[in-house]
Amino acid sequence: MDKPVRSSAPLPVEINLTAAIVAVADDAPMILVAGESASGESALPSGVFDPLAHRTFEIGLRSWVQEQTGAPLGYVEQLYTFGDRGRHAQAADRDPHVVSVGYLALTRIGAGEAAIDNARFRQWYSFFPWEDRRAGKSPLIDAKILPALTKWAARDPDRLNAYGLSRTERVRMLFGDEARFNDETVLDRYQLLYESGLVEEARRDGRASPLIDEAGPLGEPMRHDHRRILATAMGRLRAKMKYRPVIFELMPPAFTLTALQRTAEAISGRRLHKQNFRRFVETSAVVEPTGEFSNRTGGRPAAMFRFRREVLQERPAPGLRVGVRG
């Protein structure tokens, strides 16, 4: 059984590495996008993996990202491998099959570095406006998304998905009331909008709903399935942040606690409770004071902190529990 099922010559398969490269600037999570294409759509940086040149995916990824965009990658994590036929719909039949390995990478933007070489950083909420709930539920949800999804659900109320959930239930779980909003299910929300034909990408794949014209565009589309990869990256980062200290890959070496909180809020898309956030940070000992103070914050000078690397060996899951509303 370890023998290949087909014993013929190697199939014409091409491995494509696609990276969601995230940074945070001015309380906004940013994503590196390649220069816009002729169609006007943004794309994530991506390149073909050459096994002759690079020993592993990660080495290959770091190498061409560095080469092409000049962005120095810190933390890198594999997300998911997409192998659907028709991923590059227009070329599905005559061209080699493309398999895409998605990666999440974290980096820091220095001052004024928003554009580097062929790529530039864009706010990720441009592509997912409904994911930003820092100022409460996005008006887009009540004005456009819920009416359209409600109609869509009503068209086939008894159909169940693989988990036995009806359309109505899924809509309520994913876009319903504010209290039980789960910041990690970014991909599920995007998939629901795709399945119901409400995002541009669905139109391209011949799945558009008449509702898409009523509702108007929901976030900026991206080329190929890059918005799906970005959704995966957002969800993974939101989840990971809670049990691993990855957020410090996005912070400068020294920072104020408020800056740390704003970054956590930017990523999770929710407001956090100041005192509880501070208490958590303090008791979990993930940071330590540098002894310096910043007086560029507008009010009382804020103490500067740095990440305590020692927590890695002390605590099993040193993350920022982001469970407390502001």
Next chain:
Amino acid sequence: MDKPVRSSAPLPVEINLTAAIVAVADDAPMILVAGESASGESALPSGVFDPLAHRTFEIGLRSWVQEQTGAPLGYVEQLYTFGDRGRHAQAADRDPHVVSVGYLALTRIGAGEAAIDNARFRQWYSFFPWEDRRAGKSPLIDAKILPALTKWAARDPDRLNAYGLSRTERVRMLFGDEARFNDETVLDRYQLLYESGLVEEARRDGRASPLIDEAGPLGEPMRHDHRRILATAMGRLRAKMKYRPVIFELMPPAFTLTALQRTAEAISGRRLHKQNFRRFVETSAVVEPTGEFSNRTGGRPAAMFRFRREVLQERPAPGLRVGVRG
């Protein structure tokens, strides 16, 4: 940047799907292994992905697993894609590059079905004896693993890994005291043993340590990097079980609470606290009584329960919190 970096013809890359197919029988987690090879090593079922025949990886996987082993797959989840050169070390240079997509799949074993067609189920702790702490810390750890790892750490005590941890710290975190044992870091423990040259697979790759002969074999080796894939699967399942009701994919339609607890213990490798387990199951409403009773348990007849699918739409993270020691 969305253009391929190399514009040449498709590279000779082959996509291999490898599945860790898990079931539970008699309180033992089982893994489906393909018939042993000439070398005597077990292997996970694996096959080449044919994009012409199957639209997605998952469809391809389900199809050939069903065809070759007859095992009906329930839950299926992608784990990780391995692209290291030298994965199939003996063939690295002349043969096509192989990229392996690992999958976790859950299934049920009926009575007496331990062997099906070309494959049979083996206890996963045969390959990872140190992961079974249901009867306390495995004696293997104190007798063999810790002495060998301590020597290994002493050889280069100042070397830090990518997270800034020293060898000594990693040994203590991963194999140290019982209290802070983290059941999810199966892969980290395996990688540490691999890196220190204490598992057979390292010898194959030319990384064996002289210590491997002192310590003797640590768990059964597997072909290629299949033990790494199995370690990934075990860790993922142990983690997932806590926030998604995947365990019911391994249970018969009706079961006693003790059987459920034994299954959770088998997977997590730890003993759980009876009353708290029951209270949690009860308050979380993941199960409901069928009204039947089993009197084949040896003592007082036990009430039978079934999974309540409704929790999927009620609770955001309906899993079995497995945090309570017995």
Next chain:
DNA sequence: TCAAAAGTGTTATCCTTACACCCATGT
């Protein structure tokens, strides 16, 4: 009647959440 496993009641402790107030600086 005894072994074996099912099943329940109660309490101490810690963590989470929420409240409101004081402090130090620049303008």
Next chain:
DNA sequence: ACATGGGTGTAAGGATAACACTTTTGA
């Protein structure tokens, strides 16, 4: 002096962990 953001103390409530005991069957 006042606006602005930094920084803290304390109490209520709920979840968690730990305790030991009763119940019902088969042998």
